[in-house]
Structures are given as structure tokens and as C-alpha cells.
Amino acid sequence: MVVLDAIHRIQALHANDLACRWNCKAGKCGSCSMEINGRPKLACMTRLSDYDPEETITVQPMKTFPIIKDLVTDVSFNYEVNKRIPPFKPKPRDADGNYRMMQKDVDRIQEFRKCIECFLCQDVCHVLRDHRRQDAFAGPRWFIRLASLEMHPLDTADRVSQIKEDFGIGFCNITKCCTEVCPEGIHITDNAIIPLKERLADRYYDPVMWLMRKITGKDRKK
Amino acid sequence: MAVSTNPADHAPAAGTRPGGHKDGFRATSRKDHWATEPLAVLIGLSLFIIYATWAAFQGNHYYVSPYLSPFYSPLLWVNPDAAGAAPVAHAWFGSWPQWWPAFIPISPSILILPFPGAFRFTCYYYRKAYYRSFAGMPPGCAVGPIPQHPYKGETKFLLFQNLHRYAMYIALIFVVVLWTDAVRAFFKDGRFGIGVGTVVLIINAALLSGYTFGCHSLRHLVGGRLDCFSCSSSCEARHSLWSKITGFNERHMQYAWMSLFWVAFTDFYVRMVSLGYIPDFNTWGR
Ligand code: SF4
Numbered sequence: 001m002v003v004l005d006a007i008h009r010i011q012a013l014h015a016n017d018l019a020c021r022w023n024c025k026a027g028k029c030g031s032c033s034m035e036i037n038g039r040p041k042l043a044c045m046t047r048l049s050d051y052d053p054e055e056t057i058t059v060q061p062m063k064t065f066p067i068i069k070d071l072v073t074d075v076s077f078n079y080e081v082n083k084r085i086p087p088f089k090p091k092p093r094d095a096d097g098n099y100r101m102m103q104k105d106v107d108r109i110q111e112f113r114k115c116i117e118c119f120l121c122q123d124v125c126h127v128l129r130d131h132r133r134q135d136a137f138a139g140p141r142w143f144i145r146l147a148s149l150e151m152h153p154l155d156t157a158d159r160v161s162q163i164k165e166d167f168g169i170g171f172c173n174i175t176k177c178c179t180e181v182c183p184e185g186i187h188i189t190d191n192a193i194i195p196l197k198e199r200l201a202d203r204y205y206d207p208v209m210w211l212m213r214k215i216t217g218k219d220r221k222k
Numbered sequence: 223m224a225v226s227t228n229p230a231d232h233a234p235a236a237g238t239r240p241g242g243h244k245d246g247f248r249a250t251s252r253k254d255h256w257a258t259e260p261l262a263v264l265i266g267l268s269l270f271i272i273y274a275t276w277a278a279f280q281g282n283h284y285y286v287s288p289y290l291s292p293f294y295s296p297l298l299w300v301n302p303d304a305a306g307a308a309p310v311a312h313a314w315f316g317s318w319p320q321w322w323p324a325f326i327p328i329s330p331s332i333l334i335l336p337f338p339g340a341f342r343f344t345c346y347y348y349r350k351a352y353y354r355s356f357a358g359m360p361p362g363c364a365v366g367p368i369p370q371h372p373y374k375g376e377t378k379f380l381l382f383q384n385l386h387r388y389a390m391y392i393a394l395i396f397v398v399v400l401w402t403d404a405v406r407a408f409f410k411d412g413r414f415g416i417g418v419g420t421v422v423l424i425i426n427a428a429l430l431s432g433y434t435f436g437c438h439s440l441r442h443l444v445g446g447r448l449d450c451f452s453c454s455s456s457c458e459a460r461h462s463l464w465s466k467i468t469g470f471n472e473r474h475m476q477y478a479w480m481s482l483f484w485v486a487f488t489d490f491y492v493r494m495v496s497l498g499y500i501p502d503f504n505t506w507g508r
């Protein structure tokens with residue numbers, strides 16, 4: 001039995017109007033995100049047997065997002081951020097009309113495709129959760145997406161200045177809570193956010209690279 | 223509205239949000255021992271800083287042939303009058319300079335320790351560790367951080383963290399220096415041999431290499447900044463280097479702690495032997 005089963009039981013027997021979002025019960029749709037004993041988790045993947053039978057288990061909605069009812073939150077902030085991300089812009093096809101990518105180029109970004117958009121990382125990130133910097137900060141889920149586009153071997157768009165200015169990657173202080181809660185085990189901080197921070201450093205903070213660009217007259221563009 | 227079945231929990235408490243969340247430093251609904259880890263980090267790092275600072279200002283007993291404490295390497299100048307000092311021939315630039323201002327303690331360590339210090343301070347792993355443990359931003363996951371109005375993260379005062387790569391360049395030089403020390407630890411007065419101290423110095427160089435080679439900035443510069451790993455033979459070569467660095471990078475935290483502990487232990491070991499408090503078992507005879 002998982003926490004979501006217990007909630008369904010409460011719904012059936014004690015509180016018919018209890019609101020809770022769920023869909024797949026297999027940890028793949030990312031709907032049942034909530035905070036269980038204060039920890040952001042998927043309710044369908046959290047076993048009751050992992051808790052002491054005597055223990056009271058507390059469930060709460062995600063703190064970062066406005067509550068619609070009970071455990072259901074309004075996560076539309078995320079979709080608004082996503083709309084602002086410049087989409088995939090592939091380079092021209094090869095002469096035979098195909099696109100070619102080698103396995104080693106795809107491996108790195110494959111990890112990011114595992115995201116189920118549960119938004120637990122957005123919930124736990126203190127920049128959004130406590131400091132409420134939704135005005136300036138996109139949140140870890142969107143750095144995953146930005147990294148998967150920026151590191152894509154076929155993509156030609158350049159999002160580095162937006163990552164700095166609009167999506168506010170500098171607000172992330174790499175404290176890794178997003179990585180700790182991700183149910184897909186994506187290394188959000190190590191493999192997406194830090195590599196993007198380093199790309200920003202190349203462009204904006206590294207004086208030697210700046211000088212080399214001035215001398216050679218070429219900006220590192222794809 | 224909270225969803226607990228206990229009616230007492232349904233009454234909204236003052237200062238809480240509708241979901242029952244509390245605000246403020248250390249506020250959380252977590253019931254596990256979340257404070258243990260930041261506390262352990264706080265204690266571990268504090269102990270290291272205290273010991274390293276103390277050892278750096280001693281200026282003596284950092285050498286006992288053929289072992290040199292890593293806190294004193296590379297040796298730029300040597301003050302041969304200090305007890306347990308290295309021979310002047312070991313120093314890159316010879317004897318301690320006459321013009322050295324009297325108010326600054328004479329210790330070869332304080333000339334070089336800021337460099338590995340800067341490397342660790344700007345390291346992505348240590349940033350996580352001390353932002354959580356020392357700065358409370360946040361102290362734990364889903365635990366209230368120290369309030370800041372407005373929160374700036376690494377966008378303003380902490381922008382210098384973006385220069386981590388320069389500290390890494392110097393750290394790479396230190397790796398070479400420390401391996402040189404480890405190799406020298408096989409030769410006492412020109413005679414080949416091995417002692418416990420040799421092993422201690424080798425482990426030190428190995429752990430510091432493991433830590434340095436896992437650096438995120440290094441990982442980026444050797445290959446992470448490329449979008450296409452297969453587009454030329456040099457990209458292929460950089461990809462294989464990047465993969466190796468990634469292997470170290472995945473254990474960066476473990477190497478960070480092991481090398482931190484061991485570098486302090488190495489200094490301690492050399493110091494104890496140099497002071498004559500413990501014997502060094504070796505093949506040279508005493
Ligand atoms: S690592 Fe960055 S994005 Fe992830 S939770 Fe921490 S501050 Fe937020």
C-alpha cells in the first residue's frame with residue numbers, strides 16, 4: 001500500500017470531497033506530487049511500509065504553488081516559464097535528407113528526457129519555495145530543459161544570455177535539493193545547472209576567454 | 223486545508239500558510255533528523271579550518287627527511303633557523319627574505335595555503351556544503367532558510383564564485399608538486415627506501431588528484447562545453463577525457479572529504495615524527 005492508496009481510502013470512507021491529483025499510479029505521470037512528512041515526494045511511490053506503523057503520516061500540498069483545493073496546487077507558473085524557452089532549432093539536414101547524431105552525443109542529454117514534470121524539484125528549491133523569486137528564476141526543471149537544448153548536437157539557437165538574464169541561473173546556489181528529491185534520479189545540479197553555469201562563466205566572467213574573443217574576433221556560437 | 227484525519231490539525235495555526243506550511247528559519251514539517259548532516263559538515267569543516275590555521279602558523283616541524291608536510295608545499299622560502307624546517311636547498315627561492323615585515327609570522331605555509339584554500343572555497347561541492355551548514359541558505363531541503371530581502375543567490379556579491387576555474391588551474395600545479403613530494407619521499411639522503419610516511423604522502427597525492435580531477439570547471443573545459451562530441455577527432459579525444467573526468471566528478475564529494483581529512487592527517491603525521499613523538503617505520507633505519 002502506498003500513501004496515495006491511503007488517501008483514496010480516506011476519500012472513500014471519511015472525506016468524499018478531499019481533492020487530490022493523480023493519474024498513473026506508476027510514478028510516471030508526475031501528478032501526485034505532495035509533501036509527505038515534510039518531504040516532497042510522489043504519493044504513488046511512497047510506501048506506507050517504510051513508515052513506523054504507529055507513526056502519524058502527514059500529507060501537505062506543495063508549498064511553492066498556490067493551493068486550488070486540499071492537495072491540489074496550481075502549477076501553471078511552470079507552463080508559463082516553459083513558453084519563454086526558445087524551442088529546438090535544428091541545423092539543416094545532411095545532403096541525403098537525414099539528420100545524424102552519434103550515440104555519444106545523445107547519451108548526455110538522454111538523462112534529461114526522463115523528466116516527468118512532477119515539479120517536486122520546483123517545490124523544494126528554496127529560491128521559489130521560500131524566497132519566492134518566481135519573478136526572476138525559472139527553477140531546476142527548466143534548467144534541465146534548457147540544458148537538453150543547449151547541449152543538443154543539432155540545435156543552433158543560443159540561449160546563454162537568456163539563461164543568465166531571464167531565467168536567472170545565478171540565483172541557484174547549487175545546494176542540490178532538487179537533485180535530492182527528483183523521483184527520476186536526474187542529476188539536475190551536476191549535469192544541467194553547473195554545466196550551464198560554466199557556459200555562462202565562459203561568456204561573461206572569464207577574463208581570458210573574453211580577451212581571446214576580442215583578439216580572434218569570434219564569439220563562440222554554434 | 224490540511225488533510226490529516228485528526229480534527230485538531232484542521233484548525234489553521236497563526237503564521238502558517240493554508241497548506242499548513244510554516245515560514246522562517248529552520249521551519250519545516252520534516253520529521254526526520256535533517257539537522258544531522260549540516261551539523262556534521264559544520265563540525266567537520268570547522269575542525270579542519272582550526273587545525274589547518276594552527277598548523278600553517280607554526281612555521282616549524284613541517285619536515286622530517288624525506289617527508290614534507292603538504293601544508294608547506296611548494297616551499298618558496300625556508301627559514302633554516304626554525305625547528306623541523308626543511309633544508310634551504312628544498313626551497314624554490316632559497317632562504318627566508320630579509321625584507322619580510324616583522325608583523326607577519328615567518329611560515330612558508332601562509333604563502334601557499336591560500337591557493338588550495340581558494341580552490342576548495344569556490345568548489346561547487348563545498349559551496350553546497352557551507353551554504354547549507356554555515357549560511358543556512360537553506361540548512362536542509364524543505365527547511366526554511368535564513369530570510370533575505372530580496373534573495374540574490376550567486377548573482378551579486380557571490381559572483382566571484384564563477385572564477386573557480388582559475389583556482390583549479392593552480393590546483394593542477396599543486397597536484398604535480400604533491401606527487402613530486404611523494405616520489406621524493408622514497409629517497410632519504412639519496413638512498414631508495416620506503417616508510418610509513420611515504421605511503422601517507424602517496425595516499426595524500428592520490429586523494430588530492432582524485433578531488434582535483436573531479437572538478438566541475440575542469441569537466442566543462444575539457445569537453446563539457448562542446449555540443450558535439452563526435453564532430454572531429456579532437457572532439458572525440460575530448461569526449462573520452464570528459465568521460466574520465468565525469469567518473470571522478472560523480473565522486474567529487476567523497477574525494478573532497480577524504481582528501482581534506484588526509485591532507486590534515488599527513489601534516490599531523492609529519493609533525494609528530496618531526497617532533498619525535500612517534501617513530502616512522504621505514505627501511506632506512508632511524
Ligand atoms: S540546486 Fe539550485 S535549482 Fe536546485 S534546489 Fe538548489 S538552488 Fe534550487
Ligand code: SF4
Nearest residue numbers: 115116118119121182
Ligand atoms: S527534474 Fe525530476 S523532480 Fe524535476 S520535474 Fe523533472 S522528474 Fe520531477
Ligand code: FES
Nearest residue numbers: 024025029030044
Ligand atoms: S500517479 Fe502518476 S506519478 Fe503518481
